[in-house]
Amino acid sequence: MKIEGITNKILIADDDRTNRLFLKKGVSGLPYEFVFAESGTEALEKILEEDFDLLLLDILMPGLTGFEVIKKFKEHRPDRKIPFIFLTGQSESDSISEGFSLGAVDYITKPFTLIEIRLRIKTHHDLYKSQFELNSYAKNMESLAKERAEQLIHSDRLATLGSMSAGIMHEINNPTTFISGNVQLMQDKFFRLIKEILEESPRANETKIKFMLDELPEMFDGINHGVSRIKKITDGLKAFSRTSHHSEKSIPIDLRDSVKNALRFTKSSIPHKILVNYQEPDEPYIAMASTQEIEQVLINLIVNSSHAIEEIDSPNIFITLSKDLDKTICKISDNGPGIPDEILKKIWNPFFTTKPAGKGTGLGLAICREIIQSHSGSLVYTGALEKGAEFTMTLKGE
Template sequence: MSEIGNKGFILIVDDNPTNLSVLSEALTSKGLRFRVAVDGESAIAQVERNQPELILLDIQMPGIDGFETCRRLKANPVTANIPIIFTTALADIESKTKGFILGAVDYISKPFAQEEVIARVLVHLRLKQLNESLEQQVRDRTLALQQAQVKLVQQEKLSTLGELIAGIAHEMNNPINFISSNIPPLEEYIAGISAILKLYEQEYPNPQETISTAIADLDLEFMLNDLVKIIDSFKIASERIRNISNSLRTFTRADSDCKVLADLHQGLDSTLMILQHRLKNNSDRPCIEVIRNYGELPEVNCYLGQMNQVFMNILANAIDAIDEAIFQGKMICKNPQIKITTAADSENHILIRIADNGMGVPERLKQRLFEPLFTTKPVGKGTGLGLSIAHQIVVEKHNGTLEVNSQLGVGTEFTIAIPQE
């Protein structure tokens, strides 16, 4: 039974025709494929082009000997893990020790016994397979552990954030309700006082000097007009606070256990409201313009709180990318923008594209953006979990896709696609 896959082979490195014949016959008897090299240089060249499963390497050869060939192969990360069995007539301990120090896994002494060659080769092929299987299991377990950690972080983050923001929204409601409910009677009181003052003015057009002086010092007419404007500003401010409170409740909507029909535009708008302070101009840049190209979207069956978390992570990343581009002087466009485009496609998918004109991401890093704990941000500026959590929510929770398209120096666009269901 062959221990090599469909494309695998064993490389025999030996300059002696008799040795090559014996080794070839032994491998052929077990259905093992092989290739031949007659010196160290050609062996190294072959291995770099096409890696064998195992190498049978003669020590005494013209040019570089087997020890030097082994050293060079082990020094190259691409070929370092290929098992090497030395074939040699040297039986002294010093030679064997040197071979093991250089990284060889075994020795086969000359003259060859075919049964020994077959036995040692099969053992080391099996050991290589077991080692590769173990390494794959470690990689799989590590990935599973990372994904489990991300889920725990996501659940804890959403739970803690939801409780915190829900508490803030609740605390905001009481004072804002008090303010807004008292504005109408305050308007009535001020209007009533203004009317009485006008009646006094009609009845007593020539008041005493002390009253005239007080009216002039107070600038009564201006004050009465300005009171109306102040009340109007109270109305606008209280309505804005109410909108923020509603946005906070929408953002942290407690629907983690079941899907609900939701307006994703509302989720996007509530997220932008929460991020408003980061979009404003600062000492380093003008305000970031948000362009909403909203299409006609039906309500979508989704975990709205988690989808809002996706929007938050991607939009916050876009702001970070713009700020970093400006900080490093790599912002080509002087008008920072985030463009949000939504549409429903012909395959019953909802598409949401969020694009920025920030730094962009190099091609070599683009495919790693959704890896847990991977971040392109400076130390202390990111956990490396935001996009990983977003990817998990879209793909695992909503059977959708989250893709990234980025060009260095131009910007980055994330595309979310989820089924309407």
């Protein structure tokens, strides 16, 4: 059976013509393709060019010795390990230990018998093949485990979502009642009024029409408000239950771009009087992450800050990027009131909000934390009362 990655090719290097002929005869009939090299240099060229499953190397050869071939090959291809057997004279105990320290799987002392050569080649090729199969099996298991872990995270999210359903219904119910109430009112009142207009005198109609014109816009506003609130909630829930694939989270992104985009997206919603302090660094700040999700987190944090400071004098938002060993860090802070301890305990809970009814859904920080945890990073509150709020996001760097 053909196994992917197994070439069934074996290289034999010996500078002695008689030895080569003898070896050629010895291995004939074995189910492998044999390639012969006459010197160490030729052997090195060949193993750098083609892939072999096993090498049989004489030690003493002109140009490069068998061991030098292995050393040079390791320099060029540190990622690739080819098993090798070396051929040595009877009492060369030094070369035997050098061979094993270089990673040889076996050695054959000269003079050798053909049966010995055949058996050793077959044994080591079989060993290599089983090892290869084991490795690819382990790799498969690893990716299977990763996939399962992702599924688990996803079902965990769905479970959280399930436990949130009472809250969700409550949140959606309020605006829905609001909308249906207004629609009912319009149906009852306005249809009746229109009928009356048609039946009554033009003088009376004027006031009724005026009344309708006064009331209608407010009612439509109410409906629009309710609808956009439901949309905000369902969008938030969609983001919460979405699993982006593991590979999407491990792309190197420059956090300078993420901050730039987040500021661009929030520009129109931040009042002009708020000063955003951000000095873009000259060098990149790389994090392994999903661009879209990190921007979503930054936008949430910036909008939260802007809500917290819109009423104060000289409101400021500060954004900084920094590095710590292999971590890339982004801090977003403001000079607002900060978050008191009793509120701090709840800010990460879905639907927790201190904003007036209709303004916040309370999903912002819950989604942010979910996103950052799925990146194996951290998002913590590092602010202090009186000084203002500060959130620190830490992600894996390059």
